[in-house]
Amino acid sequence: MSHRADLDTECEILWAQLELVGSKRILLGAFYRPPESGSDILDQLQLSLSKIDVNKDRNILNIWVAGDFNLSHIDWENQTTIPGCPKPGLSRQLIELSNDFGLEQVVREPTRGSNILDLFFMSNPTLMDRVRILPGMSDHTGIPLVTINTRPKVNRSKPRRIHLYHKADWSAIKEDLTYISSDFQDICSDMVTVDDLWDDFCTRVKGTMDKNIPNKVVTPHKSPPWFNRNVSRIYRKKKKAFNKAKHSNNTDDWEIFRSLRKELNRQSRRNYRQYVRDTCSESMKKFYSFIKSLKKTPLVSQL
Known part of the structure; x- marks a missing residue:
């Protein structure tokens, strides 16, 4: 982990670059907005984010910004302010800032009373596994714990084997099925269960298909x-x-x-x-x- 001093501005923010083995880097910003501060602090946060050079930092996997923003009455699900918001201008500024830089706020449960003050912004929220609120400290009743998969699993379609029916030897298949039909009648008795008969029939049919119908392995493409x-x-x-x-x-x-x-x-x-x-x-x-x-x-x- 290394300090990214080039991203610091005139606000309480500290950037660290995380080096991950087998994965891309991550930029993590820890931010604090004093309760009585104005829009200039969010302007400095915007300036800090704008310093991230997309071309220079193209090997960065994700950008995270977390901290106590001291802005309540924001409906993060719908990206709007809640009626009675004490600082609607600053709240809207923060919402617009997150949208401008493609950051999504993932904390949805209160961290102080009924308010969500401790926030966690992510540039790629699909990496998030879950968010839990742990017992807090001082006047904060809860601290968000965000579980993130930095190397998410990709569900890839596995190769599968298919039969080429247009190249099948249908004469040989009919001959085998005729033999299977007559032999199947001979093994039917009260001592053989229906399940055993079905398993035997499926095994024989599959055997003649594999023998008389060419096949190949195909790999699905997304x-x-x-x-x-x-x-x-x-x-x-x-x-x-x-x-x-x-x-x-x-x-x-x-x-x-x-x-x-x-x-x-x-x-x-x-x-x-x-x-x-x-x-x-x-x-x-x-x-x-x-x-x-x-x-x-x-x-x-x-x-």
């Missing part, structure tokens, strides 16, 4: 959310046209491939723009999540 059925259909046609053109090296086949590639790019861009419009209109949370995912989302035109 597609972008705008990669719908229509785009997928065009993509398959483009891939098929490319294989045909590569095999024949015919001018007309290459023209068909280029036409399908152009159609795929046009349709994917149209779907992408519509997806962005829908995401932006739903909520700011989904919008910022989408912005953060851009570095990880493959381009449709490259699929």
